[in-house]
Amino acid sequence: MALRFVLPKWIYFIFCFALLSGAGFGSFVPVSYAGSAEQQQEDQPTVYLTFDDGPSKNTSTVLDILAKENVLATFFVLGEQAEARPELITRIVNEGHSIGNHTYNHNYKQLYSDFREFWRQIKKTEDILDSIAGIRPSMIRAPGGTYTNFDEGYFSYLEQGGYLVYDWNVDSGDSKRRNVPASEIKKGAKAENIKGDVIVLMHDGGGHEETVKALPDIIRYYKDKGYQFAPLTPDVKPIQFGVASKIKWNRAQPSEAWLKEHVSANAAVLTSTQKQPELPLHIINGKDTVSLQNNEYKQFERSYYVQLRAAVERFGGTVRWSPESKKAEIRLGGSSIVLESASGKVTVSEPRKEPRSFQSSMWLTDGTTYISVRNLAEMMNRQVADYTLTETKREVVLK
Template sequence: MYKVQWVIWQALLAMLMLTLPADLREQLPAAPSAAPAATSASGAVNGPATAPVKHSSWKTQQEAHEESSKIVYLTFDDGPSKLTSQVLDILEEKKIGATFFVLGQMAKQSPEVIRRIADEGHAIGNHTFNHKYNELYHHFSAFWQQIKQTEEIVREITGSRPQLVRAPGGTFGHFDKNYFKLLKDAGYAVFDWDVDSGDSKRKGVPAAEILSNIQKSPLKDRMVVLLHDGAGHEETVRALPQIISYYQSKGYRFETLTPKTKPVQFKVGGSLPKQRISPSEAWVSTHIVPNAALFANAPALAVAVGSVETRLAAGEYRISEGGAYVVPVRAMMERLGAYVSWNPLRQEAEISWEDHEPLILRPEQFEVQGDAIWMPLRTLLELSGHTIREVSFGDKLRRVQAV
């Protein structure tokens, strides 16, 4: 039937071509292909044999504009909120990418939005857990704790650790040189911004004012733009399509931030907190130094107990001088389905499972490093009633199988 229709179309087109002036003939639509689309058994027209990844649409669009050296990095802070999905809808419609610096407490409440951000190819950055200045900037260890807390929440949702970090309120007046150095040594990339949209200067900044602030900002070849998708920023959502159109009219393309992007960082200054406590060398050696391995290309460690398997990334485990795997007890056991509690009076850890007697770990059985207790993986598994059957090694993965 399709081929008959095609033949009729060709005949009609030929007749029209004879009656039209030459300058109008080129405006006629081309005839459809004689080869029909593949159909399923039900008669529905099929798409490609392999469905494209959802986020490839805006990335493909960007590849078509690679010739432009002028780049804008749109960044959104304080989400996710109910507004984040609206922002994502606009970005999807416009086929551009952005970077979302998320709060841990909000990510925990809306994991489905975090998954959508990741699935659609946008970048996720760490904006601490609760955004409270009085908790974050008096000593680095408190800032670090919130970074790690949020990092773990995002990892559990997406399977990846955010390496990008943005300080609530920006680094000026908050970060000293030590904050910058410790985060860099730990493997993180800290980003401030070039362009402040002003959408958080006060409550309810109108969309017209947000756009005006953008347009008044000096243009550079590469710019990081500060926006917000947290609660109360409906006007930012309203202004977003116009912001995108403005930069496109100036010849800019949009990209997501990566750890390799040259960071935008404010100079150290302002009213830094007085009597700030610096971390000790011992704290740095047990927290900062191992953390950098999380973002290295070292092999992960897969541990399978029966049909349950989990993985520790490089930096989440270490190898002793004798060649034994040493693991953090809580992270290891809770990922395998157990529950770990700590008794501060007795300095003991209790591991419990359903239908199993609790296992008590006493101080002589483990070592304390920072906020975690560590012990050899083999010892931990054997005390839990499991026997290692096989150990294998690879360039990207080390594997331990137990029963």
């Protein structure tokens, strides 16, 4: 069930997944800080930046900004736009962002006059995303939001089908009329009166160039306020608007036979695509191999992540969290490594060499910081040479 502003329900799916991409193969190693990192994360609110209606010509620039700022976000995409720009869907996935389903064509009258049409569009978009990137997102955002568009039936049928519906608690206002200026969007995107986590509504569809202009300042605002950034995943409790006393639409009701045939059978199929791995993950570095059990790494769609603390210590290193500086200090293979949680910057100091720095792909959840296997290898002055991710074997080889 899900959190709604008027009629509370809680939707709780025990899938703690994320998308971070690596060097051409989409496999990752998460890391967790030691000791007081968990406390630090509990006190630090999270902002989930979300973008609707893409991908469009604006999406590449949005992705460039997010990469520069080391921020992961969520894209609720339209099926017809995904069909037109499959390379952007691939880039979104490969750069570690989450994808949600925003129906196929965004046509309110079609979508809200008959739940069967809403369902058809969700499944059509799901098939498109599966063909492009091998993903079937369980996260949905209703075009225009759920208020006055959804009734209890829509909420209930989607819940029964295994989906999670996400509204928002901060609206940037970038779609309330044409050509909303960047200055107004920046003001609307600020969570000035909200305590705790924030889901921000923005758009990367056509005609939203001003949103792109506003984005760097919006990110800076939340960084200055001490927020951590993360993509939405199925473990994040949805915010849903309450059911309005009057719905805008006259609609036909699906039959029990139709619901049984389409909705009831869907949850098991959707869940089966998002199972946690049951095999250990082996990371091979020369003669050294570390093995992480299935409760020490997580799978989201086609990517895998492990806890840093386990990986570093099994390679003979140590991790220490500094609450004053909010940095992880890592000793690994004779190197001193500093990972800055706020910016994602990693600095590696090796004997008789100039320090080197790089930006890591980080993702934070439940007091744990995740980092890609590409970045873990880079810390060790290694690269990914090969990988095997099958139903019987999970293995990454470094060189």
